[in-house]
Amino acid sequence: MHKLNRFLVLFVIFSVFFVGCDETAPPNEILHESNNTPVETTSKTENTNPDQVETRSFLMGFSSWPPSIDSTLNNQAYSFMRKHGDIFERHEDDGMPWVEALNGDPLPQAFLNNWADQKSLVGSDQKIFLMVSPLGMERNNLAPYYGESDNMPLPADWQNKFLGDKQVQIAYLRILKEGIEFWHPDYLSIGSEVNVMMHSDFDKWKQYKEFHKFIYTELKKDYPNLPIFATFTIQEMRGEAEGSNKERQIKEIKSLLPYLDIIGISAYSYGWNYWPTGKLDPIPDDFFDVALQFKKPIAITESGAPNRDFKALGINYKFDDAYQKEFLKIMLETAQNNDVEFVINYASYDFDKLLEIIPPGQIREVATIWAYTGLVKSNGIAKPALSIWDEYYAKNYTK
Secondary structure (H helix, E strand, O other): OHHHHHHHHHHHHHOOOOOOOOOOOOOOOOEEOOOOOEOOOOOOOOOOOOOOOOEEOOEEEEEOOOOOOOHHHHHHHHHHHHHOOOEEEEEEOOOEOHHHHHHOOOOOHHHHHHHHHHHOOOOOOOEEEEEEOOEOOOOOOEOOEOOOOOOEOOOHHHOOOOOOOHHHHHHHHHHHHHHHHHHOOOEEEOOOOHHHHHHHOHHHHHHHHHHHHHHHHHHHHHOOOOOEEEEEEHHHHOOOOOOOOHHHHHHHHHHHHHHOOOEEEEEEOEOHHHOOOOEOOOOOOOOOHHHHOOOOOEEEEEEEOOOOOEEEOOEEEOOOHHHHHHHHHHHHHHHHHOOEEEEEEOOOEOOHHHHOOOOOOHHHHHHHOOOOOOOEOOOOEEOOHHHHHHHHHOOEEOO
């Protein structure tokens, strides 16, 4: 999902997009598509069927990615996230305050305000997953600068820096420590979809490995009980992405295992890597096995599948409700039967409303690929896949 975040965030910022959660505005109800009756949040104590497993050992939740620029719809989505999830994902993927962090200056107010806005969305009983990345859009370049606003160009003296630079390491370590003190996360990822570098620029991947070891080791001195890890795309791990090699992926990830408390997985069973149909169909039951083989706990840090047809980047994608339900079924069954810490369905609501404000072109087409992966349509109608999600969410969480 690395291209989506950057393209949409860039556009949205220039459109003065972000709207915080107004707790005084009551959210609209989620409705069943069949009869327009409200969807009730299933209590975790209501499931009394003796033939069903009454507990789950993994957390479930969403990122705070909003469905629109409309505060009413966004408030509805945020309320939904709290009612249907017990973990909140904060994805810090829109730039780093490199200069201030290195110089020991206060972090930019815009950066801190964004943290405060996002933290206000977290439910009082929700766990927090903080996902931070030093990488930019292509996952083989340094993240942009976060100064007066996010996604600013890197200052001139930062243009040629990468993860092997000691100044980058010092600055990033400070950002992470301030993030930990502010968010008090239950889980921390220090690199997003980092295995893309293995085939896009192997020399930079080697830099990342040393960078990761340094950051992990330093953080563990102060936060020994905090699970710290990185995330990997399952398409690269499975050798399905263009240029990727499954054997090399496995070998390289194994070399990093002592510095990974969890294996984070970015899991999508569709996309441009699956030319010409754009998807795995049927979705293999062993879809997650490549990650499970490391004998470490895993976390599905972002995931999703669409439920409707669309066209993007020259591919006619064909999806329906059954495909989305099957993806969720396989993913949640995998989580139930294995050592999985949590599952994040990245979008809570479809964000086709955002597409309407993006001019036609590549940015809009890339955004379209993930626009219909929510469990609720942008009109507030629940999708059939929500019943699969809620079946598991109704189980009592025990760890």
